Amino acid sequence: MSSDSGSSDGELRIEASLAAFGPRAVAAFGTAATEQELRFARAEILGKKGELTAILRGLGQAPADQRRALGERVNGVRAEVELAFEARLSAITSALRAADLNAAPFDMSLPGRSAERGHLHPITQVSNEILDIFRSLGFEVAWGPQIELEEHNFTKLAFPPDHPATDMQDSFWVKVTGAPSDARVLLRTHTSNVQVREMSTHTPPMAIVSGGSVFRRDDDVTHSPMFHQIEGFLVDESVSFAELKGVLTEFARRLYGPSTPVRFRPSYFPFVEPGAEADVGCVFCSEDDGTRATCRVCKATGWLEILGCGMIHPDVLTHCGIDPERYTGFAFGMGVERVLMLRYNIPDIRLLFENDPRFVAQF
Ligand code: FA5
Numbered sequence: 001m002s003s004d005s006g007s008s009d010g011e012l013r014i015e016a017s018l019a020a021f022g023p024r025a026v027a028a029f030g031t032a033a034t035e036q037e038l039r040f041a042r043a044e045i046l047g048k049k050g051e052l053t054a055i056l057r058g059l060g061q062a063p064a065d066q067r068r069a070l071g072e073r074v075n076g077v078r079a080e081v082e083l084a085f086e087a088r089l090s091a092i093t094s095a096l097r098a099a100d101l102n103a104a105p106f107d108m109s110l111p112g113r114s115a116e117r118g119h120l121h122p123i124t125q126v127s128n129e130i131l132d133i134f135r136s137l138g139f140e141v142a143w144g145p146q147i148e149l150e151e152h153n154f155t156k157l158a159f160p161p162d163h164p165a166t167d168m169q170d171s172f173w174v175k176v177t178g179a180p181s182d183a184r185v186l187l188r189t190h191t192s193n194v195q196v197r198e199m200s201t202h203t204p205p206m207a208i209v210s211g212g213s214v215f216r217r218d219d220d221v222t223h224s225p226m227f228h229q230i231e232g233f234l235v236d237e238s239v240s241f242a243e244l245k246g247v248l249t250e251f252a253r254r255l256y257g258p259s260t261p262v263r264f265r266p267s268y269f270p271f272v273e274p275g276a277e278a279d280v281g282c283v284f285c286s287e288d289d290g291t292r293a294t295c296r297v298c299k300a301t302g303w304l305e306i307l308g309c310g311m312i313h314p315d316v317l318t319h320c321g322i323d324p325e326r327y328t329g330f331a332f333g334m335g336v337e338r339v340l341m342l343r344y345n346i347p348d349i350r351l352l353f354e355n356d357p358r359f360v361a362q363f
Pocket of ligand 1: 007049132189190192216218222223224225226227228229231272306307308309311313331333334335336337338349
């Protein structure tokens with residue numbers, strides 16, 4: 001039997017496709033393990049480009065008098081497939097919920113996760129500790145700039161013009177646009193600039209301590225181009241080397257322990273006369289137990305250098321407007337990183353600046 005726009009062959013083909021389609025769709029839903037897989041399968045089967053749409057398009061090949069019945073069959077199959085989809089969806093959702101319910105119970109009484117707290121960098125911690133010791137000895141804290149005039153960093157501190165520290169190789173000189181051509185500016189190479197600034201603006205008696213970053217063209221395991229110093233000085237009538245020794249010995253014992261041996265060795269700095277270096281007994285070894293001979297920190301000497309010091313040179317007092325006939329004073333300066341490296345036996349100064357949390361969290 002034929003009609004003008006369809007054939008019974010077409011009808012048979014549609015019947016066959018429909019008969020195979022239903023079970024195949026239900027089986028595809030059955031293999032979907034997650035909601036996402038299931039929705040994907042549904043789109044493939046029932047979507048615009050899906051198999052059922054193709055069957056519907058084929059209705060035109062069936063005899064005209066059969067098309068309505070076939071159309072109804074297609075819709076019937078679609079409804080069955082939709083039902084199978086809903087059933088599978090609810091099975092997946094219930095399985096998920098059951099897994100949730102059967103999982104280890106959530107303990108509402110557990111303490112919350114606390115936020116991690118940071119702390120001050122070890123350099124700041126030890127700087128504060130040193131400043132506190134001097135504060136408790138009666139010193140006042142003052143600060144100076146990191147970008148400084150040559151006059152405050154070198155000239156008034158009686159550095160001769162050809163001193164190696166003033167060389168282009170040792171200092172970071174800074175070009176300041178618009179500054180007078182004779183105003184030479186650099187990143188301060190030490191905190192001794194605070195001596196000049198404070199002594200030029202105050203009259204004795206004064207006992208000042210200061211700290212902060214300083215800069216030099218250095219770079220190796222014990223020297224960094226940026227590091228920190230603490231500087232102190234005391235000016236009054238009849239201050240002698242005895243006061244210097246008393247104050248610095250007390251400082252060293254408060255920092256390293258009450259029985260720490262302290263010694264002073266002659267040394268040279270242009271802005272002090274006499275100049276000295278202070279050493280403390282090595283905290284890592286002892287002669288008694290034989291560890292001294294192999295101590296790498298003090299190189300078997302038993303002493304660790306901790307600071308430079310001396311009586312303020314009369315020329316420096318004069319440059320700052322203080323009468324050296326009436327006043328005398330002492331000054332000292334130390335590297336903060338060195339104090340830390342000695343205290344914790346830190347082998348490389350760069351560890352202090354890399355800020356690796358595994359390192360800084362140990363302080
Ligand atoms: C001075 O800087 C003097 N201003 C100290 C002073 C003040 C002496 C007052 C007398 C009176 P010196 O160049 O030695 O001195 O440096 C002091 C300390 O800074 C050194 O002992 C060392 O611990 C530290 N230091 C020097 N260069 C570096 C560097 N590149 N990196 C880390 N620490 C350094």
